[in-house]
Amino acid sequence: QVQLQESGPGLLKPSETLSLTCIVSGYSITSHYYGGWIRQSPGKGLEWIGSIYYSGTTYYNPSLKSRVTISIDTSRNQFSLKLNSVTAADTAVYYCARQGVNGLSWFDPWGQGTLVAVSS
């Protein structure tokens, strides 16, 4: 059974760096799927953050690109998100998901999500 689980701190101060890890089970991240990060601000819609292939190929949302780094650890079957210089606007539920083979298509399945709050 394919499962993804986000982990990381739930509370940050402005200007800090958000760091989350997606732990993958049920399939190898070196198989021909991408891994993606998506977030959802409270009461709002979904926003794609970026995606990564096991080779290291990455795609980022242009609006976040200057602050985002996504990396992958094939030995641990996990991939990670870093978002620097966070503000209150980055408060959201962050999801990781397996993504279709071309890296810019469907997400399935999704992790349960983790709430990250940014507050002084």
Add this chain to the structure above:
Amino acid sequence: QSALTQPPSASGSPGQSVTISCTGTTSDVGYYNYVSWYQQRPGKAPKLMIYEVTKRPSGVPDRFSGSKSGNTASLTVSGLQADDEADYYCSTYAGSDNLVFGGGTKLTVL
């Protein structure tokens, strides 16, 4: 502002059909066949319902179907059930290594 436009709400009675639209441009929905649809129940993670415009993942009832005409994609739910009440989001590849979502539609079963 979301790149794809969805109606904020839609509704229907049990047994009826309802269609949710997702409007983009000639550069995204109109150009690529990578439209996906997700169902999100309150407090839960989104679930893939349709991918590549018309394809249904294993386990998704055939009451859910997808289509596209020009710059507008659509999700149709036939034989509406109370369990279908949720938020629905569309997404698509938008070119230049970018992926966008719609603003979401809240489906109410009357």
